[in-house]
Amino acid sequence: MNLTFRQLKVFDVVARHLNYTSAAKELHLSQPAVSMQVKQLEEQVDTPLIEKLGKKLYLTDIGIEMHNYARSTMQQLIDLEETIGQLKTLQQGHLKLAVASTANHFVIRLLAHFAKSHPKIRISLDVTNRSSLLAMLEKNECDLVIMGRPPDAYNLMASPFLENPLVVVTYPEHYLAAKKKVSLKELIKEEFVMREQGSGTRIAIERFFSNQEMEFKTKMDMSNNRAIKHAAEEGLGMAIVSMHTLELELKANTLKIVNVEGFPIFRHWYVVQREGKRLSPIATVFKDYIMKGADDVVHDFTAPLYAHLEQSAN
Amino acid sequence: MNLTFRQLKVFDVVARHLNYTSAAKELHLSQPAVSMQVKQLEEQVDTPLIEKLGKKLYLTDIGIEMHNYARSTMQQLIDLEETIGQLKTLQQGHLKLAVASTANHFVIRLLAHFAKSHPKIRISLDVTNRSSLLAMLEKNECDLVIMGRPPDAYNLMASPFLENPLVVVTYPEHYLAAKKKVSLKELIKEEFVMREQGSGTRIAIERFFSNQEMEFKTKMDMSNNRAIKHAAEEGLGMAIVSMHTLELELKANTLKIVNVEGFPIFRHWYVVQREGKRLSPIATVFKDYIMKGADDVVHDFTAPLYAHLEQSAN
DNA sequence: TGTTACCATAAGTTATTGCTTATGATATAT
DNA sequence: ATATATCATAAGCAATAACTTATGGTAACA
Numbered sequence: 274m275n276l277t278f279r280q281l282k283v284f285d286v287v288a289r290h291l292n293y294t295s296a297a298k299e300l301h302l303s304q305p306a307v308s309m310q311v312k313q314l315e316e317q318v319d320t321p322l323i324e325k326l327g328k329k330l331y332l333t334d335i336g337i338e339m340h341n342y343a344r345s346t347m348q349q350l351i352d353l354e355e356t357i358g359q360l361k362t363l364q365q366g367h368l369k370l371a372v373a374s375t376a377n378h379f380v381i382r383l384l385a386h387f388a389k390s391h392p393k394i395r396i397s398l399d400v401t402n403r404s405s406l407l408a409m410l411e412k413n414e415c416d417l418v419i420m421g422r423p424p425d426a427y428n429l430m431a432s433p434f435l436e437n438p439l440v441v442v443t444y445p446e447h448y449l450a451a452k453k454k455v456s457l458k459e460l461i462k463e464e465f466v467m468r469e470q471g472s473g474t475r476i477a478i479e480r481f482f483s484n485q486e487m488e489f490k491t492k493m494d495m496s497n498n499r500a501i502k503h504a505a506e507e508g509l510g511m512a513i514v515s516m517h518t519l520e521l522e523l524k525a526n527t528l529k530i531v532n533v534e535g536f537p538i539f540r541h542w543y544v545v546q547r548e549g550k551r552l553s554p555i556a557t558v559f560k561d562y563i564m565k566g567a568d569d570v571v572h573d574f575t576a577p578l579y580a581h582l583e584q585s586a587n
Numbered sequence: 588m589n590l591t592f593r594q595l596k597v598f599d600v601v602a603r604h605l606n607y608t609s610a611a612k613e614l615h616l617s618q619p620a621v622s623m624q625v626k627q628l629e630e631q632v633d634t635p636l637i638e639k640l641g642k643k644l645y646l647t648d649i650g651i652e653m654h655n656y657a658r659s660t661m662q663q664l665i666d667l668e669e670t671i672g673q674l675k676t677l678q679q680g681h682l683k684l685a686v687a688s689t690a691n692h693f694v695i696r697l698l699a700h701f702a703k704s705h706p707k708i709r710i711s712l713d714v715t716n717r718s719s720l721l722a723m724l725e726k727n728e729c730d731l732v733i734m735g736r737p738p739d740a741y742n743l744m745a746s747p748f749l750e751n752p753l754v755v756v757t758y759p760e761h762y763l764a765a766k767k768k769v770s771l772k773e774l775i776k777e778e779f780v781m782r783e784q785g786s787g788t789r790i791a792i793e794r795f796f797s798n799q800e801m802e803f804k805t806k807m808d809m810s811n812n813r814a815i816k817h818a819a820e821e822g823l824g825m826a827i828v829s830m831h832t833l834e835l836e837l838k839a840n841t842l843k844i845v846n847v848e849g850f851p852i853f854r855h856w857y858v859v860q861r862e863g864k865r866l867s868p869i870a871t872v873f874k875d876y877i878m879k880g881a882d883d884v885v886h887d888f889t890a891p892l893y894a895h896l897e898q899s900a901n
Numbered sequence: 902t903g904t905t906a907c908c909a910t911a912a913g914t915t916a917t918t919g920c921t922t923a924t925g926a927t928a929t930a931t
Numbered sequence: 932a933t934a935t936a937t938c939a940t941a942a943g944c945a946a947t948a949a950c951t952t953a954t955g956g957t958a959a960c961a
Contacts, residue, residue, distance in 0.1 A: 325863075547641075
């Protein structure tokens with residue numbers, strides 16, 4: 274059985290009119306064209322759908338069945354068009370994001386703002402570590418990832434969109450915290466609590482010190498940014514973290530930024546997608562949004578942090 | 588938007604495999620043939636449905652939507668085939684009958700038997716008068732009508748299928764009821780309670796008497812067979828009715844058949860359909876059934892009646 | 902680095918589709 | 932009986948649908 278939508282369409286009109294000639298008018302066709310479509314449909318199901326008694330047309334039992342089917346199928350097609358239209362015009366859609374845990378805090382702020390102007394959009398946000406992020410991209414499980422600089426090895430397209438200042442922190446009573454200016458030489462006498470090898474932050478820090486031809490002493494490795502900050506609070510060592518993650522600690526005065534020469538190290542947050550990935554409409558819009566407007570939106574969040582930075586320099 | 592079922596079918600297979608080559612195998616097609624169908628479908632909705640990242644294929648959001656649609660549409664098509672198949676093979680269907688009120692009693696018996704061997708079939712039975720029956724045929728509101736001989740004027744196809752003996756009846760105490768043989772001459776001295784002019788029975792009776800070049804006296808005209816029998820019971824006159832309608836009255840001994848010379852008048856019951864009407868499968872089967880098997884089935888119903896007939900002749 | 906698996910694209914062929922106009926048949930209305 | 936309205940059928944035509952084979956490009960893998 275190989276029906277065509279055309280047959281169903283024409284049959285529907287005929288079934289409604291019960292008159293080939295006027296159906297032909299509605300369809301802007303000749304009358305034989307209509308007869309032929311119906312005849313072909315009848316051949317497909319190998320049974321008459323319309324019968325002519327005297328001058329009047331009637332649907333047979335199977336004709337009624339077929340008419341129901343035709344109408345339902347056509348309605349479904351309309352629904353599909355509607356759905357696709359909505360997906361295209363962002364009245365609907367699903368934005369699948371994944372972010373590095375260190376980026377979580379400010380991304381939430383971005384999303385809150387973005388979601389307001391796209392109320393019908395469903396958003397999934399996965400907060401996870403760097404290797405999981407890369408795996409998710411690999412498996413095409415999300416549209417976009419927000420993280421630090423991704424490795425070059427993967428086929429990724431990464432666009433920097435926001436400064437990510439890495440600063441040195443310690444507990445407020447630490448003697449370096451009080452100094453107006455701390456040299457790198459002074460700093461590397463201290464021991465450090467670090468992110469694990471291979472993490473974005475760790476790589477950046479290593480690169481920074483090796484550029485200065487210096488080495489630092491790692492007391493502890495940790496895979497979690499929060500744990501690192503906690504360790505610093507407890508005096509286990511100096512920490513170097515993204516200033517964006519310090520909002521609470523600075524406000525509560527459990528950590529202080531140390532004004533080290535050469536710091537902050539300005540890195541960037543990146544929006545990352547797989548190379549060749551065709552973004553869904555909503556993902557395209559979101560990417561545009563953060564590329565163009567992220568600075569403005571997160572300004573009232575970052576401004577107080579930068580104030581802390583300047584404060585430690587005075 | 589002008590999709591084809593072919594496109595949906597091919598797309599469904601590809602969406603399941605996420606691999607054009609193996610989809611092509613399942614469809615017994617070359618790989619490019621599959622690519623082309625999918626591409627055409629994408630052109631229809633003007634948006635990609637499948638994306639290729641590296642070596643793997645993924646459905647886009649709209650692709651997922653389209654896949655759902657394709658599956659649902661194809662399922663509906665299967666359902667339709669199923670339904671049509673059932674309608675064709677009588678596992679389903681709707682038999683629309685109309686019968687003359689005088690035929691009601693034995694038709695019910697026929698139907699009871701028929702329905703047993705076609706349990707899934709829905710049956711509509713309209714019991715009404717002669718002119719309504721003809722109107723229903725005219726308007727194609729029923730498949731078949733069971734009635735006495737229909738007029739020739741309409742474009743009808745009428746097939747006799749069962750004897751319809753018209754007998755003279757009166758109340759048991761009537762002096763003619765006791766006689767072994769009553770001549771027509773004797774009979775026409777009596778007054779009659781008759782069906783209305785134009786009714787099948789009336790026409791038959793008039794023809795019978797005019798063939799004998801005799802006339803009868805009509806005391807009352809009535810449009811209802813039951814009323815006529817009741818009038819005869821009350822002694823308002825002789826009645827000539829289909830013996831098939833007398834089951835109860837003979838059993839209860841409220842009426843007796845009068846053994847008149849030349850009676851019973853053997854007329855027939857007819858199955859009637861509009862000329863050119865294509866009967867539905869179930870209607871075809873029902874017509875076959877009554878044409879071939881009606882005598883057998885109603886035998887145990889008519890036999891006792893014929894017994895009464897013979898009894899009045901002894 | 903070359904090999905492999907896989908998809909995209911191109912060119913060419915055949916059958917079919919979807920329509921048109923012209924004409925024939927038929928039931929109802931006049 | 933004739934006219935009218937309506938559907939069926941036939942013939943013809945242009946567009947295209949649905950394939951095929953051949954070939955080229957590319958990501959993954961060894």
